[in-house]
Amino acid sequence: MLTLQAVLDGLLLGILFALIAYGMALQWGVMNIINIAQGDLVILGGYIAYFMYLYGIHPAWGVIVSPIIMYFVGVVIYKLVINKVVDRDLFISILATFGISILFMQLMNFAFGADVVLANSGYGTTMLFDNSVTLPNSKIFSAFISIVFAIGLVIYMKKSKLGRAIRATAQNARAAKILGVDTEKVYAATFGINAALCGVAGALISITFTIHPYMGLPYTIRSFMIVIVAGLGNLPGVAMSGMGLGVFEEFADYILGTEFRIGSVFLLLVLILVYRRFKLSRKREYLK
Amino acid sequence: MNKNIILYSAILIFGIAAPFIFPAFKVQLSILCILIILSITWNVQGGEMGYNTFGNILFYGLGMYLCASVQVGMFFPLAEWTEGGGEKTFVHTPAQFFQGFGVGLAFAAVVPAIIAGLIGYSILGLRGHYFAICTLGLGVAAGEISGGIEIIGAGQGFTTPPFPNVDRLEARGEFFYFCSFIVLVFTFLAVKAIYSTRFKLVLNAIRDNEDKAEAMGIQTMKYKIIGWMISAFFCGLAGGIMGGLVGYIDSTDVAFDGREMGVFMVLMAILGGKGTLWGPVIGATLFHIFKEGFWTFFLGWQYVALGVLIVVIVIYFPEGIMGWLREKYPERFGEVVDEADRKAQVTLK
Numbered sequence: 001m002l003t004l005q006a007v008l009d010g011l012l013l014g015i016l017f018a019l020i021a022y023g024m025a026l027q028w029g030v031m032n033i034i035n036i037a038q039g040d041l042v043i044l045g046g047y048i049a050y051f052m053y054l055y056g057i058h059p060a061w062g063v064i065v066s067p068i069i070m071y072f073v074g075v076v077i078y079k080l081v082i083n084k085v086v087d088r089d090l091f092i093s094i095l096a097t098f099g100i101s102i103l104f105m106q107l108m109n110f111a112f113g114a115d116v117v118l119a120n121s122g123y124g125t126t127m128l129f130d131n132s133v134t135l136p137n138s139k140i141f142s143a144f145i146s147i148v149f150a151i152g153l154v155i156y157m158k159k160s161k162l163g164r165a166i167r168a169t170a171q172n173a174r175a176a177k178i179l180g181v182d183t184e185k186v187y188a189a190t191f192g193i194n195a196a197l198c199g200v201a202g203a204l205i206s207i208t209f210t211i212h213p214y215m216g217l218p219y220t221i222r223s224f225m226i227v228i229v230a231g232l233g234n235l236p237g238v239a240m241s242g243m244g245l246g247v248f249e250e251f252a253d254y255i256l257g258t259e260f261r262i263g264s265v266f267l268l269l270v271l272i273l274v275y276r277r278f279k280l281s282r283k284r285e286y287l288k
Numbered sequence: 289m290n291k292n293i294i295l296y297s298a299i300l301i302f303g304i305a306a307p308f309i310f311p312a313f314k315v316q317l318s319i320l321c322i323l324i325i326l327s328i329t330w331n332v333q334g335g336e337m338g339y340n341t342f343g344n345i346l347f348y349g350l351g352m353y354l355c356a357s358v359q360v361g362m363f364f365p366l367a368e369w370t371e372g373g374g375e376k377t378f379v380h381t382p383a384q385f386f387q388g389f390g391v392g393l394a395f396a397a398v399v400p401a402i403i404a405g406l407i408g409y410s411i412l413g414l415r416g417h418y419f420a421i422c423t424l425g426l427g428v429a430a431g432e433i434s435g436g437i438e439i440i441g442a443g444q445g446f447t448t449p450p451f452p453n454v455d456r457l458e459a460r461g462e463f464f465y466f467c468s469f470i471v472l473v474f475t476f477l478a479v480k481a482i483y484s485t486r487f488k489l490v491l492n493a494i495r496d497n498e499d500k501a502e503a504m505g506i507q508t509m510k511y512k513i514i515g516w517m518i519s520a521f522f523c524g525l526a527g528g529i530m531g532g533l534v535g536y537i538d539s540t541d542v543a544f545d546g547r548e549m550g551v552f553m554v555l556m557a558i559l560g561g562k563g564t565l566w567g568p569v570i571g572a573t574l575f576h577i578f579k580e581g582f583w584t585f586f587l588g589w590q591y592v593a594l595g596v597l598i599v600v601i602v603i604y605f606p607e608g609i610m611g612w613l614r615e616k617y618p619e620r621f622g623e624v625v626d627e628a629d630r631k632a633q634v635t636l637k
Contacts, residue, residue, distance in 0.1 A: 034417055080487045089418040091340045095554065096602045102547065103595025110588075215429065224421055261431030269425040270411075277413040287418045 006250040007135050008158035012139040014246025016201055016208075018239045019146040020219055021226035022153070023197035029232045030170040030190045031086055034096040037077075038223055039216030041195050045202025046211035047112050050119045053206075059119035062203035063145055067196035074195025078188045086187060101216060106214040118210045133215050142204035149200050152192070154235065166190055170233075218262050225269045226278070229288075300473070301512060307465045318533055319536055320576045321468035325526040327556035327568035330450035332520040334554065335562035336488060337512065338495030339412065340427050344421025344432050344523050345550035347404065349543035351396035351524030352531035353440055356448040358395045359532075364626065367439050370446055382452040396528030397521050404520035408513035415498070424546070431544030446537040450476035464533045471529060475571070476521045479561060482518065483565055495563075547591075551598065559601055561610025570609055 024038055035041075048069055049062025081100060085093040121138045157163035168176040169186045177183050205211060226245055232235030245268075252264040272288070280286055307314045315326065326348065334340045360369045407426075414422050440446055447559040480489060490511045493501040498526040502508050527543070537543050544550075551574065560571020578597075586593045605612070613620070 034421070080601065082600055088606070091420055092602055094340075094417055094420055095558075096599050098551065099595045099598025099602065101595075102591055102598065106589075106591035110592075141534055146533065192291075221425060222430070227591070228418070257436070259436040260433065263436065264431050266425040266429035266432065269430065270422055273414055273418055273422045273425075275408040277410065277418075281413055286413065286415050 002254065006254055007247055008135060009134060009139070010247030011243050012135070012143045012246070012249035013249065015143040015146045015239070016204055016242075017222050017245055018242025019150055019197060019202045021203075021223035021230075022150055022235070023194035023201075023237050024220075024223040025196075025227045025230070025232055025238060026166075027190050028227060030166055031136040031187050032060070033082065033086060033093045034090065034097070034224065035194070036220050036287070037101040037104060037222075038194075038215070040101050040108070041070060041198035041216075042202040042205065043211050043213060043216045044073065044104060044108060045110060046206035047202075048199065050112075050117055050211065051204035053119035057120055059203070059207050060141070061201055062119070066199035068199075069200075070199030071192040071196040072113065074192040075188050078191040082191055083187065083266055092172075101220070105213055105216060109183060111202070112213065114213060116210045116212045117206070117242070119206045119234030121207045136208065138208045141259060142208045144243045145204060146201070146241030149197065150235075150239070153197070157239030157270045160204060162186075162189055194252060203233045218265060219270065221283055225265075225272060229272060295494045303469050306328045307408075307462055311461075314458075314465050315533065316367055316576075316580060318461075318529075320470045320573065321465070321472040322526045322530050323556060323576050324467070324572040325522055325551065325567050325600075326553040327524075327560070328475055328479055329519045329522040329570040329622060330553040331557045331562060331564075331568045332482075332515060333490075335557055335564070335567070336491040336495065337515050338482075339516075340420050340513065340554070341423040341519075342420055342546065342550055342554065343411075344519060344553060345422075345427040345544055345546050347400035347520040347523035348527035348549060349427075349430060349434070349528070350400045350547075351445070351527030352537055352543045353434065354399055354524070355389070355392035355396040355528030356446055356537055358392035358530050359385070362391060366474060379451045380452055385449060385452045388449070388456040393525060393528045394621075395485075395562075396524045398524075398526035400527075401517045401521040404516045405513055408516050409509065410486065412509065412512045412516060427535030427544055427546045427550055431540040431546065434540035440537075445539075448531050448535050448537060450535065451597065466530050468533070471522075471525050471526070475525075478518075478522075478549065480565060482493045484629050487511070487514075492563075508604075523596065531607075551594075555598060555601060559605065561612075564608075564610040567608055572626055574609075 020038065020042055024035065027033055027035060032159055043067045045062075048066040049059045052065060053059040077100065081096055082093075085096045121141070125134055126134045126140065127134060157167060165176070165181045165186050166189065168179070169183050169190075173183050176186075178230050202211070222245060226238055226241045229241040229244075245265075248268065249261060249265060253261045256264060276287055306317055310317065325345070330341070330344055333344065357366055360378075361382050362368050363380065363543075368377060410428070411419070411422060432442060451463070490501070490508075492508055493504070493506060494508050494512060498508055531537050531543075534542055556572040556575045557568045558571070559575055560569065561567030582593065583590050607615070
């Protein structure tokens with residue numbers, strides 16, 4: 001029954017990862033930027049929900065408040081830093097966002113302290129299959145909310161004017177500019193939406209798991225991994241590989257032990273990249 | 289040429305005299321030497337070859353662990369040493385200490401280079417940002433995994449053998465300073481020699497356009513692996529010395545410290561100017577002076593300052609100091625500038 005427990009835990013966790021990865025795929029596709037600070041935005045979103053919990057508001061409301069605040073945080077980061085690196089070499093953007101990541105990590109450490117915290121939602125647990133599988137309701141809640149947000153965003157990108165502008169910019173920024181799309185605004189909005197998604201995911205993580213100022217980088221690596229496995233612009237792929245990663249992690253946790261959990265995630269990233277490199281090199285191509 | 293000899297001998301004399309002129313700063317000077325080595329080796333990889341790596345910290349940490357493990361393991365059981373308080377039960381005699389350190393350094397240099405050669409074929413097939421992220425993953429994974437291995441101290445860290453009790457009080461600082469200074473001189477001369485050969489041109493060709501270089505008949509993979517091995521060799525040496533200097537190895541905070549050393553080496557090379565011989569040296573020196581001079585003012589806020597510094601350097605000085613100088617005085621760098629051509633240049637927007 002441990003297996004079933006691990007699979008279910010992994011799937012519910014994986015949906016959350018997929019939500020973060022969706023944000024990353026969005027900005028990577030539109031702006032050609034790899035945001036190392038992605039995970040730190042997630043953690044920051046988590047702290048917003050945690051503080052609501054501290055002030056007596058139910059942390060589930062963080063799912064609505066946190067993305068709104070994070071949207072503006074994202075836009076400010078874009079205006080201050082990202083718009084200067086958007087058309088530069090990718091390595092420059094990686095390094096710049098690495099700097100933002102260190103900055104955020106440390107600011108959060110000062111502001112919120114270095115303790116591991118969680119916002120208690122008080123949702124209780126569900127027992128399944130003759131009490132052999134224990135699922136906290138908060139995990140089911142977070143998976144449900146993630147799906148709602150993901151579907152909502154897909155519809156928004158298809159139907160709304162801004163969504164169309166974002167998709168046009170992703171296809172060809174120059175042509176979009178000629179046709180009257182304010183790409184600067186589109187980029188700011190994209191980064192804001194990405195940060196908002198991180199905010200949602202962070203709020204959910206603070207309810208279901210724990211948050212800590214230094215826990216950001218693994219989330220960045222996970223979402224990067226999910227995006228390269230799925231490919232840019234492949235949403236069902238993002239969902240599937242997110243869940244796959246979640247299951248992998250739970251099994252690594254059970255088999256290797258918790259101290260190797262993060263290490264195994266990073267090793268898996270290396271292995272996936274190397275596998276794809278060998279697969280492509282047969283056709284004399286490389287990862288672009 | 290004459291000018292160069294004067295410059296080099298002045299630096300050499302200053303390097304030898306420095307610990308006696310500034311006896312209070314011996315540790316700082318040793319760390320400066322290590323930083324310069326790291327930024328020079330990063331530059332071989334990131335600046336000349338265009339393969340921007342965050343993963344050289346892997347070799348640095350590996351060298352650190354290897355040097356200390358060999359130094360202990362040659363004379364005493366390693367597992368009992370790391371079990372707790374090994375440095376109190378077992379004492380190295382001076383001869384054992386130096387012998388162990390020497391052999392340890394040899395291991396610290398050679399093994400990372402071999403590992404770089406082994407994984408090079410797989411990893412160096414990745415390009416651009418995939419390579420950067422992959423090496424970032426390698427570095428962090430190494431830190432996390434070594435934090436779970438019992439024999440090298442796991443989470444509680446590894447105390448390197450304390451310096452043996454010789455008569456002079458100053459001996460420890462001087463020993464580690466001269467170790468790092470000699471390695472620095474060795475690294476600089478080796479890299480300078482490499483940069484004057486065809487090998488450097490091949491690396492630059494790979495950086496500028498790898499496909500074309502391959503089409504011209506250069507076996508790019510071979511050169512990339514050798515380049516990475518050179519990088520790993522000196523990184524491992526630097527790590528081994530640093531381990532002895534710090535006296536305590538922790539998996540994520542000292543050895544595989546991607547958040548500090550791993551970023552520092554990239555930053556120093558970029559600050560000084562990627563792809564130049566002197567750039568990393570200047571960048572590392574300035575960075576170290578800035579870091580030590582201002583860190584105390586930002587007490588507790590170092591990482592915030594570091595984050596801001598990274599963003600500012602990356603956005604405003606992506607070409608570094610040498611790049612800026614080159615822009616300003618192209619004649620000094622041996623570039624022929626046509627005045628009419630320069631006036632005719634129009635900035636494209």
